[in-house]
Amino acid sequence: MNSGVILWMVPVVLLAAVLIGAVVVMQKIKGFSRSVFGTDSLAEGLERQADELALTPKSVSGMTRIFAPQIQRDFPDFHLEEFKDKVENALVAALQAIGAGTSFAGGLSEAAEETVKLSEDFKLQVESRIRANQTAGVREHYEQITVHQTEISNYTKQKGKCVITFQSAVGHLHYKEKDGKVTEGEKNRLEQTKYNVEVMYIQNGALAGEGNAFGTTCPNCGAPVTNLGAMYCEYCGSAVTPVNVKVWSVHSFYEVNYKHP
Numbered sequence: 001m002n003s004g005v006i007l008w009m010v011p012v013v014l015l016a017a018v019l020i021g022a023v024v025v026m027q028k029i030k031g032f033s034r035s036v037f038g039t040d041s042l043a044e045g046l047e048r049q050a051d052e053l054a055l056t057p058k059s060v061s062g063m064t065r066i067f068a069p070q071i072q073r074d075f076p077d078f079h080l081e082e083f084k085d086k087v088e089n090a091l092v093a094a095l096q097a098i099g100a101g102t103s104f105a106g107g108l109s110e111a112a113e114e115t116v117k118l119s120e121d122f123k124l125q126v127e128s129r130i131r132a133n134q135t136a137g138v139r140e141h142y143e144q145i146t147v148h149q150t151e152i153s154n155y156t157k158q159k160g161k162c163v164i165t166f167q168s169a170v171g172h173l174h175y176k177e178k179d180g181k182v183t184e185g186e187k188n189r190l191e192q193t194k195y196n197v198e199v200m201y202i203q204n205g206a207l208a209g210e211g212n213a214f215g216t217t218c219p220n221c222g223a224p225v226t227n228l229g230a231m232y233c234e235y236c237g238s239a240v241t242p243v244n245v246k247v248w249s250v251h252s253f254y255e256v257n258y259k260h261p
Contacts (some may be wrong), residue, residue, distance in 0.1 A: 002194045004192065008154040017127075026223060050205050056192060056195045057148040057169045057171060057192055058169045058170075058193060059169070059190050060149055060150070060153070060167045060168065060169050061149050061151070061153040061167050061195060062151035062152075062153070062167075063151070063152055063153055063155075064080070064151045064152040066204070066224045067154070067155040067164070068080055068151045068152060070155055071152075071155055074157075074162065074187065075201075080152075082152045083164070083199065083248075084166065086250070087150060087166045087168070087186065087197045087199060087250065088150055088168060090118060090122070090197065090250045090253070091147065091168060091195055091197055091253055092145050092147065093172070094122070094125075094126045094253060095145055095172070096142060096145070097130065097144040098126060098129050098130055098133075098140055098142060099140060099141050099142035100141065101130055101133065101134065101139060102130070106221065109128065117248070117249045117250070118249065118250050119249040119250060119251050120199070121251055121252060122249070122250050122251055122252060122253070125252055125253070132221050133176075135240050136178070137178055137179070137210070138176050138177070138178050138183070139176065139177045139178070140174075140175075140176050140210065141173065141174065141175050141176070141177070141185075141187075142172055142173070142174055143172060143173040143174075144171075144172055144173050145170065145172040146170065146171045146172065147168050147169070147173075148167065148168075148169040148170065148171060149169045150166055150167070150168040150169075151166070151167055152164060152166055152167075153165050153166065153196065157257070159203060160202065161200055161202050162200070163198055163199070163200050163201075163251070164198070164199045164200075165196055165197070165198050165199075166196070166197045166198075166199065167194055167195070167197075167256065168194065168196075169192070169193075169194055170192075170194065170195055171190050171191070171192050172191060172192055172193075172194075173185075173186075173187065173188075173189075173190055174191050174193075175187055175192065193255055193256070193257075194255070194256040195253055195254065195255050195256060196254055197250060197252075197253045198250075198251045198252045198253070198254055199248050199249070199250055200248065200249055200250060200251040201247055201248045201249075202247070221233060221235055221236040223235040223236070248258050
């Protein structure tokens with residue numbers, strides 16, 4: 001066999017090897033896709049998976065059984081389901097305000113704020129998000145908001161304050177537009193995610209670093225009531241109104257992701 005024939009056959013053999021390799025790879029991809037997604041098309045399988053994930057609520061970090069009894073001991077008037085409702089209402093109101101791109105002036109109705117109020121920090125957080133979008137020329141959308149489940153994920157007693165962290169599994173359409181083009185998210189596919197909402201009670205404004213916060217004092221001698229759920233003043237013995245849930249406020253919220261576990 002002369003050298004010319006050999007030189008001609010080399011690329012043919014290489015091409016055949018590449019084609020055979022490609023066929024083998026494609027067969028493996030089809031086999032993998034068939035076994036995992038039930039279809040030969042990997043693209044179709046991934047699309048199906050994305051559709052399923054869009055409809056499957058996230059699992060929340062539920063520590064309610066552990067923390068609810070502790071909170072109940074500290075705050076006898078604490079009603080878990082009532083708190084959950086107010087937290088969910090506050091979260092939905094915040095997302096709707098961001099989606100509308102208008103001032104978060106009212107927040108919750110007066111009736112909704114009867115038990116858990118919105119702090120100025122919470123309102124400012126929403127307003128700041130709206131202003132940031134306006135400055136960037138971005139329209140952020142939150143549509144079809146559904147709260148699937150809400151549980152207590154943490155309860156801490158810090159200097160002068162107590163904080164309950166609620167975690168909610170939420171589904172919604174969430175996307176951003178700029179100059180008429182979608183820059184983030186999808187218009188036609190739901191997103192399942194989680195949010196943490198922190199609800200705070202200020203027992204001692206000075207210790208908590210909250211200058212405009214308030215606590216509970218004895219109506220007879222004016223001494224601060226330092227024990228949660230106390231029925232009598234530890235200084236003069238007079239009966240006091242126990243700390244109740246009406247002094248709690250929704251302090252902040254954030255989406256749970258790699259930055260906020």
